[in-house]
Amino acid sequence: MVIIKTDEQVELVRKSALLVSKTLSETAKLLKPGITSLYLDEFIGSFIRDHGGVPSFLNYNGYPFNTCISVNDVVVHGFPNKGELREGDIIAIDVGVILNGWHGDHAYTFAIGDPGPEVAQLIRVTKESLYKGIEKAIEGNRIGDIAHAIQEHTEKKYGYGVVRELVGHGLGRSLHEDPQVPNYGKRGSGAKLKDGMVLAIEPMINLGRKDVFTESDGWTVRTKDNKPSVHFEHDVCVRKLKADILSDYTPIEKAERENSNLFVADKPLPAIA
Secondary structure (H helix, E strand, C coil): CECCCCHHHHHHHHHHHHHHHHHHHHHHCCCCCCCEHHHHHHHHHHHHHHCCCEECCCCHHHCCCCCEEEECCEEECCCCCCCECCCCCEEEEEEEEEECCEEEEEEEEEEECCCCHHHHHHHHHHHHHHHHHHHCCECCCEHHHHHHHHHHHHHHHHCCEECCCCCEEECCCCCCEEEEECCCCCCCCCCECCCCCEEEECCEEECCCCCEEECCCCCCEEECCCCCEEECEEEEECECCCCEECCCCHHHHHHHHHCCCEECCCCCCCCCC
């Protein structure tokens, strides 16, 4: 069942989403070769609690960490560990927060050092596709309009693999609510969008094929061809004329630009042959 939020409830989701944004921006300042994802996970858990929140992911269906940290060919749900991050790694950090009973949930992919032109383009294009999907999150459109916009920009224009098994979702008092929001689909298909629907829109795009598999831990999802994958996610409220983005990449992007260990891949690049 799709739960329509009141304006007051949307503002509570926004507060939670902005705490995620703040958490990601502070985490971005720490990223460098040699740091471990386990250290980042512990920092994120402490930061959320210090700001009055609770990590949404910890113990969610048995998940054992504060956050999901996915490196290189890990698509989503990567377990933080003691392995050191290296020059050229890409790292998607997905954070969830419960604040005043409401969830925020979004993700950002960083590059530690120069990942090379192919992966830099994948990062940029995936981020672009997120906003193309958000443009369609207006009343009267359908879920398929969001999905098609993402697929059109990534798969049809650039030939990337759009993951089918994992999708975006509704968000509110629960971390995962209806409707599901795929990153592939047909225009005009799926549930009709209504004012007050809150969605986590999250393209998960592979450099190679769309195929993925889940490791024996039951959580870690990897690309079958071992090529890199990129994940971006925003929390969005459907409105009549223009979607309202509840999360905020601005402080994350500022921290990214100011950290000399990070490669900023949001500028147009020459086409890859």
